Amino acid sequence: MVEIVLEELKKNNLYRKLKTIEEVDGVRVKIGGKWFVNFSSNDYLNLAFDKTVANEHIKCLKNWGTGAGASRLITGNFQIHEVLEKELAKLKKTEAALLFSTGYMANIGILSSIMGKDDVIFSDKLNHASIIDGCKLSKAKIFVYEHNNTENLKTLLERERKRFKSACIVTDSVFSMDGDIAPLDELFELSLKYDTYFVVDDAHATGVIGYSSFEIFNITPAENTVIMGTLGKALGTFGAFVASTETLRKFFINKARSFIFTTALPPHIACATLYNLKLIPERMEKLKKNIELFQKLTGFKSKTAIFPVVVGDSQKALDISEKLFKSGFIIPAIRPPTVPEKTSRLRITLSAGHTEEDIINLTDTLNKLI
Structure with a gap:
C-alpha cells in the first residue's frame, strides 16, 4: 500500500525529497559542497542565522x-x-x-x-x-x-x-x-x-x-x-x-x-x-527596502515578503526550480496538496539578509527562465 502511494506521487510529479543543508551563513546555504542563495526561507529578518x-x-x-x-x-x-x-x-x-x-x-x-x-x-x-x-x-x-x-x-x-x-x-x-x-x-x-x-x-x-x-x-x-x-x-x-x-x-x-x-x-x-x-525595527526597514527593490525590478506585486510565481503545471514548476538551483538559488517548487490543483508555483520569499546584488542576480535569472 505504501509503495503504491509513493509510486502514484512520483507519477503525478508530487513526490518530495529532502535537500540536506551542510552549512549556513545568513541567506546562504551549502548543499552538496556548493553555496546557494536561499530565496525560500521564512527567516524574513535574517535573525535565525546571523552569527x-x-x-x-x-x-x-x-x-x-x-x-x-x-x-x-x-x-x-x-x-x-x-x-x-x-x-x-x-x-x-x-x-x-x-x-x-x-x-x-x-x-x-x-x-x-x-x-x-x-x-x-x-x-x-x-x-x-x-x-x-x-x-x-x-x-x-x-x-x-x-x-x-x-x-x-x-x-x-x-x-x-x-x-x-x-x-x-x-x-x-x-x-x-x-x-x-x-x-x-x-x-x-x-x-x-x-x-x-x-x-x-x-x-x-x-x-x-x-x-x-x-x-x-x-x-x-x-x-x-x-x-x-x-x-x-x-x-x-x-x-x-x-x-x-x-x-x-x-x-x-x-x-x-x-x-x-x-x-x-x-x-x-x-x-x-x-x-x-530589540532588533526588529531596523531589520523591518531593511526588509521593506528589499521588497520595494524586487517589485521595481520584476514588476511583481506584493504587500508582504512573499512573491508567488504561479506556473500551473507541477512538472513545469519542478523544471524551473531545478534550473534556478543550477544557477545558484534555492526556490523549491510548491505543489498540491500545499496549494490547490493546477496552481503549482515558485514561492519566492525575501529577507533582510539579501543584498541588492542577490536580488538583481535573481531577477536576471528569472527573466531568462520565465
Whole structure:
C-alpha cells in the first residue's frame, strides 16, 4: 500500500525529497559542497542565522541550559517564559500571551479548546493546514467561505450563526502561499456583529508588515480576539504564542491539550527571542527596502515578503526550480496538496539578509527562465 502511494506521487510529479543543508551563513546555504542563495526561507529578518546575533544567544544557553525538563504545568514554567509572554502581549496589544511549542500546536490548541460539537467555525478556503486540522479536532460544524470574500462569509453567518451555541471566524492574516492579506477590518466587524471569536494566524505577518497585522487596519483587539504568532519565522528562534485576554490565557492553560501535554519551550529560546525583539525595527526597514527593490525590478506585486510565481503545471514548476538551483538559488517548487490543483508555483520569499546584488542576480535569472 505504501509503495503504491509513493509510486502514484512520483507519477503525478508530487513526490518530495529532502535537500540536506551542510552549512549556513545568513541567506546562504551549502548543499552538496556548493553555496546557494536561499530565496525560500521564512527567516524574513535574517535573525535565525546571523552569527553576531548567535553570539548573544550563546549567553542565553549558558544561563538557561538546553531544555525545559517538563511541561509548563509540572516543573517547566520558568520566569523567562513569563517575561517573554508579557513582551509578546505588548507586541500584539493584548492583555496576555501564552507560549506554545509550534504554530501548528498553537492553532490546534486554540480551536480544539474554544470550540466544541455544539459550535460552528467559519474558515477561509486558503487557511493553513494547522487551522484546518484544528477545526476538525474541535468537532464543531465547519463552513468554508471563499478566499477573502467577506460577502460570502456574511451570507453564511446570516444563515447559520443562530443555529449554534458559540461561533468562530478564523483566518490567516498573511497567506503563506500567496502573500496576500486578509480583510481583517471587515472580518473583525463581522465577528462583533455576529458574536463570534475572531482567531487570526499572524505567523507570516509578525515582524514583516509590522509588529501585528492589526496595525495596518488600526484594529484594537477585543475580548473575542485571539492572535497566534510564531517565533520561528521573522523572530528567528523557535516556537509560537497565543495573544489574547488574561481570561483566555488561563482557559488555554487548563484546556488546550497541545499546551498541557508537551514539554515546555526551552527557556534559552525564550531568552534568545527577547534579545531578537530589540532588533526588529531596523531589520523591518531593511526588509521593506528589499521588497520595494524586487517589485521595481520584476514588476511583481506584493504587500508582504512573499512573491508567488504561479506556473500551473507541477512538472513545469519542478523544471524551473531545478534550473534556478543550477544557477545558484534555492526556490523549491510548491505543489498540491500545499496549494490547490493546477496552481503549482515558485514561492519566492525575501529577507533582510539579501543584498541588492542577490536580488538583481535573481531577477536576471528569472527573466531568462520565465
